[in-house]
Each structure stands twice: as C-alpha cells, then as structure tokens.
Amino acid sequence: MTSYRQPGLVLTDHRFRVPLDHAEPGGEQIEVFAREVVAAGRKAAGLPWLLYLQGGPGFGADRFTGKQSWLARAVREFRVLLLDQRGTGASTPANRQTLPLRGGPRQQAGYLAHFRADSIVRDCELIRQRLTGGEPWTVLGQSFGGFCAVHYLSAAPEGLATALIAGGLPALDAHADDVYRAAYPRIARKTAAHYARYPQDVGRAREIAAHLGAEGKALNSGYTLTIEAFQSLGIVLGTADGSHSLHHLLADAFVTTEQGPQLSDSFQERVHGALSFAAHPLYALVHESIYGQDNRPTAWSAERVRAEFPALDVGRALAGNGPVPFTGESVHPWHFSVDPALRPLRETADLLAARTEWAPLYDAGRLAVNEVPVAAAVYHDDMYVDTEDALRTARAIRGLRTWVTDEYEHDGLRAGGPRVLDRLLALARDEV
Incomplete structure (x- = not known):
C-alpha cells in the first residue's frame, strides 16, 4: 500500500484480488483498485468507513484534489473508500486493447457478463471483510452506484450500517x-x-x-x-x-x-x-x-x-x-x-x-422488511433516472426516507458540495 498527501487529506491506495466469477471463488482472479481517504491528522483514528460507489456503469471513482465536493463533508467523520468498480479506473481494465486477451467476441461477452451490480457488491463484501474486520460500513451510491446500493440492500444488508443514495433509485422490475x-x-x-x-x-x-x-x-x-x-x-x-x-x-x-x-x-x-x-x-x-x-x-x-x-x-x-x-x-x-x-x-x-441469462438484481421481499437506515435524494424530473420509478422503489424499501428536490440536477452530489451528503446523513439518522 502506498500513502501520500493532498491538502488536508491522507490517501492510501489499495489493490484487491477478487474472483471474476464469485460462484467460482477458486477460479480466475481480477484486480480491484480503491483509494482510502482520511482527514489529515486522523489516519490512526478509529473512524467508521464510508464506501463510495460511482455512477455509470463503467466509470472509475472521482479523482478529487483535496476536500472537494461531498468529500469535504465525508472526511469530517468517516474514513472514505473511493472504489474503482471492476473494469473501471485503475482496476483490471476492460477495453478494446485488453478484451482480445479473453479470446473472441463470445468469450469477451461471457467475461463482461460478470460486470454488473451483483458482482460489484460481492467485490465490496470481500473488501469490507479485509478492511473493517467484518464491521458494517456506510455506502454512498451516486446514480448507478445507487442501483448497486439497492442490490446491496437486497443481497447483503448485513454489510451495511447505512445506505445513502443520490439520484440512483432504480425501477425494481422494469425491462x-x-x-x-x-x-x-x-x-x-x-x-x-x-x-x-x-x-x-x-x-x-x-x-x-x-x-x-x-x-x-x-x-x-x-x-x-x-x-x-x-x-x-x-x-x-x-x-x-x-x-x-x-x-x-x-x-x-x-x-x-x-x-x-x-x-x-x-x-x-x-x-x-x-x-x-x-x-x-x-x-x-x-x-x-x-x-x-x-x-x-x-x-x-x-x-x-x-x-x-x-x-x-x-x-x-x-x-x-x-x-x-x-x-x-x-x-x-x-x-x-x-x-x-x-x-x-x-x-x-x-x-x-x-443475452437472456440475466439474474434478478433486486429482492422486493427482502427490501420490504429492510432494517438498514436508508436515505435517498430524488431529483425532480431527473433526466437519467425516472422520478416516478424512483419514488415507487422508495415506497418499496422499508424505512427509506426521501428528499425530493428541484434544486439540483442529476449531479447534485457533485454540484451541491457538502450539502447533499449532509442532508442524506441527517435523514438517515432521523435528525430532520
């Protein structure tokens, strides 16, 4: 691991080996990159973890310089993990240069079938065990990262202390x-x-x-x-x-x-x-x-x-x-x-x-009895995520609290600075 500094922050780069196919844990391994970010002077503190899941799919986590945007609020109380989801950023790449190593188009398509939210969340669970010693963490999901967070609530809620979602509540059963x-x-x-x-x-x-x-x-x-x-x-x-x-x-x-x-x-x-x-x-x-x-x-x-x-x-x-x-x-x-x-x-x-062999990503029954504190920002007339679908999903997740706003567009988490994250945390904690 390599640690270095930016203004007001200490950053540590992590690389994790995870199975390509979690159904075959002893099979082929790929690499997932993540960057730990903590406020300067608090590197040794016993801070809770916040995992950030980027929007996309297919984008690496934001590359911040210092305490920019929502990160300024997060490092006040969390040790943040900026995850490059599999295939993105500094994780094992999947592109025109590397995919031919898999073989022909059929082999490439089979490989890429393992790059959805279900595999991403199972990566997160392996990483959580290695970093937190098994303690649950808070997840912050932006856009597609919110889709991943809803899958997390469906598949492994025991790994979550809190789920925060910004512009990323998916339709649970829409084609x-x-x-x-x-x-x-x-x-x-x-x-x-x-x-x-x-x-x-x-x-x-x-x-x-x-x-x-x-x-x-x-x-x-x-x-x-x-x-x-x-x-x-x-x-x-x-x-x-x-x-x-x-x-x-x-x-x-x-x-x-x-x-x-x-x-x-x-x-x-x-x-x-x-x-x-x-x-x-x-x-x-x-x-x-x-x-x-x-x-x-x-x-x-x-x-x-x-x-x-x-x-x-x-x-x-x-x-x-x-x-x-x-x-x-x-x-x-x-x-x-x-x-x-x-x-x-x-x-x-x-x-x-x-391809027709797609597994369901969301478990409506499990979401209906959810016990994890969840808060979601829903942007009015969001161009990328349908507001009606988002509100239907919000009603389907037990205990989820929404903040419906037209102050921001889909990128409110970035454009709103610390305010959006601050509001989500207050909602999840029943402070407002």
Whole structure:
C-alpha cells in the first residue's frame, strides 16, 4: 500500500484480488483498485468507513484534489473508500486493447457478463471483510452506484450500517424497454428547456446537422460525427451546467476556410472529448445489461424504442423549421461504428444485447422488511433516472426516507458540495 498527501487529506491506495466469477471463488482472479481517504491528522483514528460507489456503469471513482465536493463533508467523520468498480479506473481494465486477451467476441461477452451490480457488491463484501474486520460500513451510491446500493440492500444488508443514495433509485422490475420509453420524453423536456434558455442555438444546431448530412463527417480524431452522434450531445442536459456547456460548444462550431465553412479544430476536439468512449468503454458495453433481470434480451432497447418517437428524426426537423432534437443517456449499435474505441467490440456488444441469462438484481421481499437506515435524494424530473420509478422503489424499501428536490440536477452530489451528503446523513439518522 502506498500513502501520500493532498491538502488536508491522507490517501492510501489499495489493490484487491477478487474472483471474476464469485460462484467460482477458486477460479480466475481480477484486480480491484480503491483509494482510502482520511482527514489529515486522523489516519490512526478509529473512524467508521464510508464506501463510495460511482455512477455509470463503467466509470472509475472521482479523482478529487483535496476536500472537494461531498468529500469535504465525508472526511469530517468517516474514513472514505473511493472504489474503482471492476473494469473501471485503475482496476483490471476492460477495453478494446485488453478484451482480445479473453479470446473472441463470445468469450469477451461471457467475461463482461460478470460486470454488473451483483458482482460489484460481492467485490465490496470481500473488501469490507479485509478492511473493517467484518464491521458494517456506510455506502454512498451516486446514480448507478445507487442501483448497486439497492442490490446491496437486497443481497447483503448485513454489510451495511447505512445506505445513502443520490439520484440512483432504480425501477425494481422494469425491462430496458420500459426505461427508455420513459426516458425519451424526459430528454425532450430538457431539450425544450435548453432552447428556451438559448434560442439562438436552434439555428446553430440546424446548421451543424445540415452540414453533417446523411453520412456525417470524419473528425480529426477518427471519430465519425453523424447526425445521431451529434444529437447524443444532449446527454449533458441533465447536469447542473450541461445546458451552458452545450451552448458554448455550439457557438464555435465553424471556421471559414478556402473550402468554405468547416467544423473548426477546437469544436472537433471538444466534441470528440464529449462523445468518445475511449476512457469508459465499459459504459457502452454493459449499459443496457444493468436493466436485464429476466430471460428477455435487451436487444438494443434504446435503438428499438427510439423508433417509437418520430419527433427524434432530424430529417423531419430540417425539412421544416423545427429545432434539432437532442438525445441523452442511451447506447446504440451505431456507437460501435462511429467511435474508434468501440469499433473492434461491435460483435461483443451484439452478443451482450442478445443475452437472456440475466439474474434478478433486486429482492422486493427482502427490501420490504429492510432494517438498514436508508436515505435517498430524488431529483425532480431527473433526466437519467425516472422520478416516478424512483419514488415507487422508495415506497418499496422499508424505512427509506426521501428528499425530493428541484434544486439540483442529476449531479447534485457533485454540484451541491457538502450539502447533499449532509442532508442524506441527517435523514438517515432521523435528525430532520
């Protein structure tokens, strides 16, 4: 273990060996990385543990510098563990460079079937035994991390002292089709709100979409910016500053050249940074599988359900005077054609989309008799997690207390500084 310092903090890096398949504990092992964070001067103190589960799937834990965001509140009383869930961050990577080591697409898909919430929680339980000596810990789940926390309450509540969830109460029994059927109208509302705030962006987005044409444009990076990929920039509209960021991006799209107006290098660079899955390919590969809980395949759900919403057709918008519709958090087959980081993994993704052997992730019976203190922030009209589904799940978990708020978007835990975590702790402790 390596310990080092940041302003006001002492950090220690941990690496754990865990089974790829927890049903075969003596089989292949993978590595999971986690970073312990404690306030300076309290490294030797007997502090309770707080485990942070990042959103995603497919993202490593936040890399903080000092006491940023919610971490400032957490280290006042906890020893924090920032977990890079399996396949993410500094844990054993799963990407176009490493997955061929598994074999062909069928072997790769079989490997990736072990990267859902059930495996993540079993990793957490092994790590907890090694770090706490068996004492339960508090879990803080952001977005998909909240999905993992609800699975934790279903599968191993004895490991939890408290569960805190921010924007991450999943539907307990919804198929992926149900999730996207509810999601597209929410995205349309966020898009309308963006254009109401920045009406000049209507013309700018139409100009870019018309320039891209039916085939799209190859960016300097090798990413192919198609109209559908351009629409997917709307994924940012569910965050605190997302609408402003999108506005600034659209404002500087073109530069005048000898060949006429062209997409500027700076625009191309920022678009590639926003859309590329190079840093988090697992998100694209397993995103729909987090909703797989029965013998039905997800079968590229977001793509199929999108066809039910003709208003998302850019051609129809350009034929008239309408604004270009943006889309949000969804993964499509075309992602594996336009993105160089995903192109070699298309067949693997197809096999995961066709998979039918998904185990249930949530135990409604066990949640109904829950005894772990649970508090959840539910963001009103959250673009990424359906509010109605979240409130239904809140009612299904015995003793769960909710804070329903429109002060924040989906990233309230990050954008709200210490306040969101402070509120969740007070709710869980019956202090408010």
